[in-house]
Amino acid sequence: MNEIKKDNTEEKILNAAQTVFIEKGMDGARMQEIADEAGINKALLHYYFRTKEKLFNAIFKKVFSQIFPNLMAMVQSELPLEEKLGAFLETYIDLLQRNPFLPTFILKEMNRNPEFLASIIKNGGAKPEEIFRMFEKEMEAGKIRKMDPCDLLINILGLSIFPIAAKPLMTIMFFDNDKNAYNKFIENRKTTVKEFILNSILIK
C-alpha cells in the first residue's frame, strides 16, 4: 500500500474541504466544489470520505483542535499579564486575519448542531476554568479590578473576533470598500485592543 500517496490525497481532500466548508458552511458547500478544489473527482472524494456529513464532521473537529491548544498554551505561560494578553492578541488576531471566514463558520455551525459541538469540546482539551483561575489570581493580587472572569474572557474574545466576522460590513461602511484600510485597521487592533482592555482592568 502506498501510504505516502494515500496521506497526500487525504490531506489534499481535508485542506480543500476546510477551505470550502469554512467559506460556504455545511449547507452552502458542494461536494463537487470540494473535489475540484482538491484537484480530484467526486468518486474519489466519496471513496475517502463516504458521506458529506462524515467529511464535515472531520473538518469541524480538525478546525477546533487547531484553535484551542494554541490558545491554552498562551494562558499557561509564566509571562506577566500584560505580555500574556499582548502575545495572545498578536497571534490570535493574526490567525483570524488569515482566516476571515473562520468566525462566521464556527458561529453558524455551532448553531446548526450544538450536540456535536459539545462532544468535541468535552474530548478536546479546552479548560476554561484554568483561564478563570489565572484571572482570579491577578484579582486577588490586586493587579486587576475584581470582575466576573467569564465576562473578562468573553470581552477579550469578542473584541478580537467580532471585527473579523463583520469584515464585509465594516469594509463597506467604514472604509468605503478599501480593503487595505480595513486590514490596517485590524493590524492596529493588536495594540489598541490591548490598551483598551488594560485601561479598563489594570489597577494603577
Added chain:
Amino acid sequence: MNEIKKDNTEEKILNAAQTVFIEKGMDGARMQEIADEAGINKALLHYYFRTKEKLFNAIFKKVFSQIFPNLMAMVQSELPLEEKLGAFLETYIDLLQRNPFLPTFILKEMNRNPEFLASIIKNGGAKPEEIFRMFEKEMEAGKIRKMDPCDLLINILGLSIFPIAAKPLMTIMFFDNDKNAYNKFIENRKTTVKEFILNSILIK
C-alpha cells in the same frame, strides 16, 4: 380587493420567512418550511413572492431597517455619554437576547452577498460619521481618552453582539448547559459591559 386579508397574509409570510431565514440562513431555509410556519401552502407563498431570492432579499432589508434606526436615535439624543451608553446597551442587548439567531444570520449572509448588503446600507439611513463625531466631541472635551472612534464603536458592538452569537458554545462550555445561567449572565452584561467600557475610556 380585500386589502385587510392581503396585508394579513403578506405579513404572516414575512414573519414566517423572517423566523426561518434568520434561524437557518438562506441556504438552510426551505420554502416549504416557510409556508408551513406561515400556515399556508407553497403555491400561495410563490403567489406572493415569486422566488426564494426575492423573499430573502425582502427579509434581509426588513431586518436591517429594523435595527439601524433605533440605534441611531439613541446616538442623537442629548443624554450624557454614560447614560447614552447605558441606554444603548440596555435596549440593544435586550433586542439581541430576544433574537439570538440574529447576529449569526447577519454575519453569515453579509459574507454570502456583500454587494446586496452594500446597496441596503447606502439606501438605509445609517450614518456612522455621526457616531464618530459624537465620540470625537467627547474626546475634545476631555471627557474620554483619545482613540480611534471606529475602534470604540466596534468595541461596543463586539462586546454586545459576540456573547449572543456564541450562545451555544458558551452555554455548553461555561454554564454546563444551564440556559438560565446563561441568560442571567447576558442580563448582567447590560451593566458589566457598561462598566468595562467606561473604566477604559473615561478620564477621571
Added chain:
DNA sequence: ATCATTTTTAACCATTTGGTTAAATTTTTC
C-alpha cells in the same frame, strides 16, 4: 512482470427542492 491499490471516467440513481400550472374551492366585494 504481476498483483494490489489508487484514480479516473462516465454514466446513472434517488431525493430534494425551487418553482409552475390548472382546476376547484372559498372568501370578498359590489
Added chain:
DNA sequence: GAAAAATTTAACCAAATGGTTAAAAATGAT
C-alpha cells in the same frame, strides 16, 4: 347573487445534488 380575488389542492417539471457503480487506466510494491 354574480364577479373578482384569494386560497387550496395536487400533480407535475427541471435542475441540483449527494451518492453509487463498474469498468478502465494509472501507479506502486514485490
